[in-house]
Amino acid sequence: MKASRVFLLDGGTLEMDGFHIFWNRGPGGPVRIPCYSVLIDHPEGKILFDTGFGLEHTQRVLPFEKPEQTPEQSVPGQLARAGYRADDVTHVVNSHFHFDHCGANNLMHNASFFCHRLEYEAAEHPQSFEALGYSDLSFAPQIERIPVGGRPDARAQGVGTFRPRFELLSGDTEILDGVRLIETPGHSAGHCSLLVELDSGRKMLFTADAAYGSRSLETGCIASFHFDPVASVKSMERLASLAEEEGCELFFSHEAESFAQYTRAPGFYS
Amino acid sequence: MKASRVFLLDGGTLEMDGFHIFWNRGPGGPVRIPCYSVLIDHPEGKILFDTGFGLEHTQRVLPFEKPEQTPEQSVPGQLARAGYRADDVTHVVNSHFHFDHCGANNLMHNASFFCHRLEYEAAEHPQSFEALGYSDLSFAPQIERIPVGGRPDARAQGVGTFRPRFELLSGDTEILDGVRLIETPGHSAGHCSLLVELDSGRKMLFTADAAYGSRSLETGCIASFHFDPVASVKSMERLASLAEEEGCELFFSHEAESFAQYTRAPGFYS
Secondary structure: OOOOOOEEEEEEEEEEEEEHHHOOOOOOEEEEEEEEEEEEEEOEEEEEEOOOOOOOHHHOOOHHHHOOOOHOOHHHHHHHHHOOHHHHHEEEEEEOOOOOOOOOOOOOOOOOOEEEEHHHHHHHHOOHHOOOOOOOOOOOOOOOOOOOOOOOHHHHHOOOOOOEEEEEOOOEEEEOOEEEEEEEOHHHOEEEEEEEEEEEEEEEEEEEOOOHHHHHHHHOOOOOOOHHHHEEEEEEHHHHHHHHHHHOOOEEEOOOOHHHHOOOOOOOOO | OOEOOEEEEEEEEEEEEEEHHHOOOOOEOOOOOOOOEEEEEEEEEEEOOOOOHHHHHHHOOHHHHEEEEHHHHHHHHHHHHHHOHHHHEEEEEEOOOOOOOOHHHHHHHEEEEEEEEHHHHHHHHOHHHHHHOOOOOOOOHHHHHHHHOOOOOOHHHOOOOOOOOEEEEOOEEEEEOEEEEEEEOOOOOOEEEEEEEEEOOOOOEEEEOOOOHHHHHOOOOOOOOOOOHHHHHHHHHHHHHHHHHOOOOEEEOOHHHHOOOOOOOOOOOO
């Protein structure tokens, strides 16, 4: 049995320089980019793929990204729009653990967490240039890093009872029938994209940050935030091939022009 | 017998965005950076370490870097200031083959060329994101790539008789007594720095693009042009350790504030 409905949950926007979106190419200058989460209503559970950025964390640690997120654009606000509650979520699947993809993980108290093994290890032992990316680990109290930003983070402030179960994966993995995590490393060490096949036969391929936008894919230009640019280019090529071979619709992570055309909650894909 | 004199040959300037100089950190905005070559007068030969950018090539293929180079800042012009001619050069050693480090290689008709084996292979088979970096291969007619910029380059226009001998190296290598190539990969696949010990005992460590400037080293921030950022960070750490252990003076590649303090030809280090 496959999933019947997929909701895109608008999570607000961040500001980034064009040189960060298109590595070494630009053009430079501020660009406002969307962030969103994906809720997959599956007969065997409710899967949340990525959870956007935490507003308070981003305001405190990365204020230069100028986060904008209304209460309605919080994950609980968006889940409510779609007719769900945070406690309905049984699976949280993260493409990677950068702060703008796991910001509401810590609200999913009934979920098991799924990610690539290498991503978990990268969050534990990030490269120096990844420290800000992996700055919001409030959802993983078992990772004992000193938080970036100089102040104790949520887990030191009494969230202590929240200690989620992690399932660490390797290789492409089918999490539930028709929901496949696809290895696309490079942006981060254990980055994955998600391919969802609905019971209608529709196939949705969520690139996550392996391709910020359609222009990234068209030009072969990866984002400036990356762990391994050579792997990043290969992963982007893999996504393009996979979409063509399997007839997938592509959903990019951070492109305003694309996001404007997607159906958002309470609308859904079926 | 070690070298007696080292000349720094001013090769003019390029313009780059601050986000290219300090990866993902900036601040953004145009910054004018110096390029220079190093002439080592050694009892067993005249070694040229890097040769700056070719003005015509840069104007044609990378005009957005706004090259500025007076005739006196050409390598032949600078060699003349120091009392040498291009035909005196017996060894051309390249840190790597990006256009702003090998632009006058093709004028050194009496020299053997030395570089890391991996660098030669990278120039033959660059990553897509390295195409502009490796755009000036006019000095290596044996590399049969289609040149970037859409026009036939020098080697197709009758330089045909210039076919230099390459010595491809692996590991740290002493090229002549006291002149050591040091592996510092990351910025490019086969990037090397150069440590020169003079007969006076003075030790000069030319980082090349493993560290654009002192601020790069102090902040651990690598440049945005790179092949492997993880290796880049390690290489920068290696340079800092090496300089401390061996008591070397550090010479950075592309920082105006540092370059302003260096002695330039016709002055020299001894």
